[in-house]
Amino acid sequence: MTTPVDEPDDDGCRLCEPNKFSMSHLKSANRNVPMWMLAELNEQASLIFTIRHSMSKMARAGFRIALLQLKVGPSKADNLANALTRIRSAVRDNGARVVALPECFNSPYGTQHFAKYAEEIPSGETSRSLSAVAKELGIYLIGGTIPERTPTATYNTCTVWSPEGALLATYRKIHLFDINIPGGITFRESDVVAEAADGEETIVADVDFGKVDEVRAQIPVFSQRRTDLYDTKEQKS
Secondary structure (H helix, E strand, O other), X not given: OOOOOOOEOOOOOEOOOOOOOOHHHHHHHOOOOOXXXXXXXXXXXXXXXXXXXXXXXXXXXXXXXXXXXXXXXXXXXXXXXXXXXXXXXXXXXXXXXXXXXXXXXXXXXXXXXXXXXXXOOOOOHHHHHHHHHHHHHOOEEXXXXXXXXXXXXXXXXXXXXXXXXXXXXXXEOOOOOEEEOOOOXXXXXXXXXXXXXXXXXXXXXXXXHHHHHHHHXXXXXXXXXXXXXXXXXXXXX
């Protein structure tokens, strides 16, 4: 068990308290709760604290994010091996601390493919590989999407992994790609992929509009353009 930290760490950040109470305090405050459950809750709290602190330090120091575009073929094993190679290259060769994969990176994108390539999360081959490589490289990994198999439906699902290899979050696609162009193409992802139910996944983000205005003010107007870095041309209507 760790005790509350009240001293700044080596970069001057004052840490939040990962465990406000000791196990004995937890036990006395929750006499009817089994010790194994308290231990599990404490372990989860410690993991959340570690992840939040790590992300906070990264945000203050600045970090590099890699957005990968990948070619996908008929072999899931080859698709996965290629993704892992590109992830390692993004980190080792380019210094990325966060890596994001594209949609359906382990499967061809088509209604005829989803059922064949679908797997369970987090027990499937792809999830295990993403967990392992995130831990190996110590990065945050946004696992694009893969076809997810559940007992009741198939979803198009994104996973997010911590530097410890833990599954931080999953997000099931809500707005499925359905298109019907008369005389052209018809494609309905919803024929085989289930839409995430209302309320099943909630994504919350705090937006600091002061920061938005600050960033917007840094975007140069025409008179401030950097002609030493890029060219601008007048486009006549």
